[in-house]
Amino acid sequence: MKLQKRKKFIKGNLICGIILLLTGTILELYTGITTIFQGNIKGINLNLTEINTSYNNKKDPLVKEVVYNDDPSWAFPTSTNYNITSSYSNYHPAIDIVTTDGNTNVYAANSGVIVTDSYKWDGGNYLVLQQDNGYYTLYCHLSSKTVTVGQRVEKGQIIGIMGRTGFATGVHLHFSVWNGYPYENSTHINPFDFY
Ligand SMILES: [Zn+2]
Structure with missing residues (x-):
């Protein structure tokens, strides 16, 4: 081979080598990036599966939390903005509640059945649950009632409106x-043993 041709041959081989090298590097990079991506996608899927599993496991207890009848706590029978004007004692086996926010609703302290809807000279219009x-x-x-005897009520349900019927000097429960x-x-x- 003449010197000129040999130079061209070497030059050609060099260019080919560089192209091959670059192609190889690009391919490797591409494969690497793809692997990283696929790995992440797999990771995300795994996380989603974990979230779904933990959600499904928690589903039942969450539903139970909002079922009221299993709740041992009591609902306060009036608005919780109140004053006690007569406290509990053997002579007055009750609490007299006056609300301070104008809310006169009376709420069922717990779930059950109304067994008495009547009137007495001292207690006025009264209900027994x-x-x-x-x-x-x-x-x-x-002053009024929104339930009748035999009716089932749920804890916190409005059963009447506070008033001053019977022996009472002012509106209270x-x-x-x-x-x-x-x-x-x-x-x-x-x-107050229950609140
Ligand atoms: Zn009283």
Whole structure:
């Protein structure tokens, strides 16, 4: 080979080599990036599976949390912005509640059945609720009632409106809790034992 041709041959081979090298590097880079991407996608899928699994595992307890009847706590029978004007004692086996926010709704302290809807000279318009948890609650001096005897009520449901019927000097709720039907061989309990 003449010198001129040999130079051209070497030059050609060099260019070919550089092209091959570059192609190889690009291919390698591409493969590397693809692998990283696929790895991440696999990771994301795994995480999603984990989230789904943990969500499914938690589903049941979450539903149970909002089921009220299993809740041992009591609902306050009026708005929680209140003053106690007469506290619990053996002479006054109840609490007298006056609200300070103008809300006169009376709420069922717990789920149960209304067993008495009546009127007495002292208690005025009153309701007795037999609760599912075995206790009885008494609500006196109501101006009106939104439930009737035999009706099932849920904890926190409005059962009447506070008033001053019967022996009362102002609008308030006389609220008491009993172990057994009120005043009939039963014992009264301080309502604040439950709040
Ligand atoms: Zn009272």
